[in-house]
Amino acid sequence: MEPIPLLDHIFWHALNGPHRQYSNGTAQIRRYTQGFSPIIAFADPSRPDLAALAPWCAAGEQFYCDGWTGAAPPGWRIAVESTMFRMLWDGPLPASDPAPDARPLGAQHAAAALELATLCKPGPFGIRTIELGDYYGYFDGERLMAMAGERLRAPGLCEISGVCTHPDYQGRGLAKKLITRLLLQHRQRGDRSFLHVMRANHSAHQLYLDMGFQDYLESTVRVVVAE
Structure with a gap:
């Protein structure tokens, strides 16, 4: 199937694009605002700057994220890992x-x-x-x-x-x-x-x-x- 660049990185393109009004974060990482789907998206999944998201997160909040495979940074814990189509x-x-x-x-x-x-x-x-x-x-x-x-x-x-x-x-x-x-x-x-x-x-x-x-x-x- 022919690659579709926007679809390859769809979570980021949505949260930093059409859904930016429903999200909080920085130029490198964004989350849906509380009340919406608890999802995080990265501009670059190989460099997930989770620390920058701290002002918009509460202790104990759970989020889904896609495409990131590195170790969890301080202050974060990986609760579930799987794959999806x-x-x-x-x-x-x-x-x-x-x-x-x-x-x-x-x-x-x-x-x-x-x-x-x-x-x-x-x-x-x-x-x-x-x-x-x-x-x-x-x-x-x-x-x-x-x-x-x-x-x-x-x-x-x-x-x-x-x-x-x-x-x-x-x-x-x-x-x-x-x-x-x-x-x-x-x-x-x-x-x-x-x-x-x-x-x-x-x-x-x-x-x-x-x-x-x-x-x-x-x-x-x-x-x-x-x-």
Whole structure:
């Protein structure tokens, strides 16, 4: 697959670009502001200046970061280390929106979205994460059954994120319909769609492959703790 420089370093390009207003940090390291997804991005992952982030971090805060493989500097601890796939959409699209009955999620749904994400663990998620893009969900009454939305973005690229379905409602294809709606939306805007999935999440990885996503790269992902 042909390299896409912005996608190679997408976390930095998002936090230092379109999402800079939602982040804190320096010219070398940035984090999403508290309340958003707890993610750190580095201008150069081989030189992670975590000490410079101290003014915007509280003791005990946990963050996800991508692409950094060195030892933890003083004041930080690596709690989890794994790998994830960055997947790029390269498949056929349906002629029409498969989820016209999905509801847009707004501020009034933030608590329900966080509750579902806490249960399903699709990745780093905060009470304000749904402010980063368009989110859609399916409801059973007032209960959020499934959701998917947008997170990272850079010129010509938009991430599909927060994909999860409550265990009581799995097997109905709800997440697939929501993802496809976002794929259509991105195509209409002229964006290429991508997403992330942990290597250990075999079922989700296979679903995305079956839908037309391709593995673009595999990178180290860590959860680090400010001490």
